[in-house]
Amino acid sequence: MRHFLLLLLLSSLSLGRAFGYDFVVAQDGSGRFRTVQEAFNAVPDFRKKVTTIFIKKGTYKEKLILAGSKQFVHLIGEDRDRTILTYDDYNQKKNIFGEDKGTSGSASCYIYGGDFSAENLTFQNSSGPVGQAVAMWVDGDKASFVNCRFLGFQDTLYTYGRGSRQFYKGCYIEGTVDFIFGSSTAWFEDCEIFCKKGGFVTAASTPDTARFGYVFSRCRIGGDAPAGSFGLGRPWRPYAKTVYLNCELSAVIRPEGWDPWDKESNKKTAYYAEYQSRGPGAAPTRRAPWSHQLTEAEARLYTRDTVLHGWNPEAK
Secondary structure, eight states: OHHHHHHHHHHHHHHHHHTTOSEEEOTTSOSSBSSHHHHHHHSOTTOSSOEEEEEOSEEEEOOEEEOTTOOSEEEEESOTTTEEEEEOOOTTOBOTTSOBOHHHHTOSEEEOSSSOEEESOEEEETTOSSSBOOSEEEOSSSEEEESOEEEOSBTOEEEOOTTOEEEEESOEEEESTTOEEESSEEEEESOEEEEOSSEESEEEOOOTTOSOOEEEESOEEEESSOTTOEESBOOSSTTOEEEEESOEEOTTBOTTOBOOTTOTTHHHHOEEEEESOBSTTOOGGGSOTTSEEOOHHHHTTOOHHHHTTTOOTTOO
């Protein structure tokens, strides 16, 4: 039996190398590691080359932390909908000292390392509608997500890193209140944004020194929330910036679109804009008067290269 297991392990390592994977994670023991955190820990600190981790199908209940010294990590899931990285912390859940974990402490997955990328994976906070409960918390610069799902309710995706550039392509992101929030500059391309119950799609806290905050390009904003129950965004911090380009907006979006979060001064500092929104939720003449409808010339300034300051997340 021991000989058979050794052969199985060697076979999985050879298979991983053959397909360009440095590490394989599998709950059944057919990979090098059984948990994702073990694979994270095994990545050499400050490695200058990409470390590719292949994760086999399964639900991995782990509170994950990719340290800042773990750079150029690339995660690949075997099946987007059946490779699930999940945990169930939330804002008011108590730590070992009886204190609230808080929003930042609630995350299922923390990404500190730079040049991180992930594809074909689901990131989930499974705690349910219990207040703030983060599925993904991203701090590192140049983080890329392709064909990934982010599942949760309030505060699902925390683009935490001030000055961090993030890229989301072909992703599914769901939630209720402020479910995409934070201070990073992020480009969302061809994503499905699924609104549940009621709330706001975004709550950016863009620094006043940043030219760009969130840009949604060719995304679909819909969901099963009641008609008119969602705003496109509200400013978590005064200089929040959010722009929608050529997006399909369903009836869940209320006509005024934007909210100043009970502060008149936010109307002067936040920058909220759209260009050629379409669908039942597109109501350019009824939008909040302090928001903007971009001209064609203004919209041309919002390219992926410009927003991400020259970083090409799809460069090989």
